[in-house]
Amino acid sequence: MTNIGVFDSGLGGLSVLNELVKKKNANYYYLGDSLRAPYGSRPQKEIIKFSDEIVNFLEKYNIDRYIIACNTISTLATDFLQEKYQKPFYPITKAGLENALLFKGDYLVLGTQATVDSHFYKNSIEKLSSSKVYEIAAPNLVKLIENGDIEGPLMDKELKSYLEIANQKQIPNIILGCTHYPIIRNSIEKNLNYNANIINPASNIGKKINFEDSDDISVNIFMTKVNEENKKLIDKILDCNYYLEEKEI
Numbered sequence: 001m002t003n004i005g006v007f008d009s010g011l012g013g014l015s016v017l018n019e020l021v022k023k024k025n026a027n028y029y030y031l032g033d034s035l036r037a038p039y040g041s042r043p044q045k046e047i048i049k050f051s052d053e054i055v056n057f058l059e060k061y062n063i064d065r066y067i068i069a070c071n072t073i074s075t076l077a078t079d080f081l082q083e084k085y086q087k088p089f090y091p092i093t094k095a096g097l098e099n100a101l102l103f104k105g106d107y108l109v110l111g112t113q114a115t116v117d118s119h120f121y122k123n124s125i126e127k128l129s130s131s132k133v134y135e136i137a138a139p140n141l142v143k144l145i146e147n148g149d150i151e152g153p154l155m156d157k158e159l160k161s162y163l164e165i166a167n168q169k170q171i172p173n174i175i176l177g178c179t180h181y182p183i184i185r186n187s188i189e190k191n192l193n194y195n196a197n198i199i200n201p202a203s204n205i206g207k208k209i210n211f212e213d214s215d216d217i218s219v220n221i222f223m224t225k226v227n228e229e230n231k232k233l234i235d236k237i238l239d240c241n242y243y244l245e246e247k248e249i
């Protein structure tokens with residue numbers, strides 16, 4: 001049986017885990033660092049330190065391969081983790097880029113400050129196509145999502161401002177460059193004045209990652225903070241049975 005480690009700064013990576021469990025059986029071990037989320041406005045040094053602590057914790061479960069279910073960690077810490085742990089680490093940004101390149105026309109990347117500052121999607125897409133890539137950092141969204149405020153006036157107010165350029169220019173493709181954002185997809189659609197093609201980096205991820213499907217599945221979720229709001233959101237995001245525990249890392 002394959003042991004797969006999946007991690008994120010908090011609940012967002014569950015949107016990736018949900019896509020994985022639909023396609024592949026394995027023992028999944030998820031760590032969400034909700035206590036210290038958001039990561040997206042932190043310096044690279046700190047993001048590397050926190051992700052090192054996460055992987056060090058997950059290593060107890062004899063992990064065969066890791067899925068970095070966080071764009072921020074993917075862009076800033078993949079090389080460090082790969083070098084230190086000498087195991088396969090699959091960054092969600094790889095799937096995001098592959099999914100994005102299936103489309104034509106210009107793009108808007110909506111992401112954390114760190115992901116936008118890395119210009120990963122912009123540089124890669126503009127190098128490989130003639131499309132123009134706009135970037136908007138949306139630093140206030142993750143906190144709202146972690147608090148369970150995924151729809152309503154607070155979310156709409158933030159989205160109206162972050163999506164202004166998309167609405168003005170009617171940008172055809174919008175990349176959800178943070179794994180928390182698929183959770184607010186309905187609110188994003190509601191705040192657009194046109195029909196955009198919304199790209200979730202995690203869609204089809206089960207097909208992109210190469211590991212053998214096992215007969216059974218287990219889903220173990222560890223969070224550094226669990227409260228009633230988190231629990232409700234976990235139930236909403238995941239379509240499978242799971243074991244949940246609060247853990248210190």
Ligand code: DGL
Binds near residue numbers: 009040178180
């Ligand atoms: N979900 C993460 C991402 O994909 C990080 C969000 C955050 O903690 O700021 O970037």
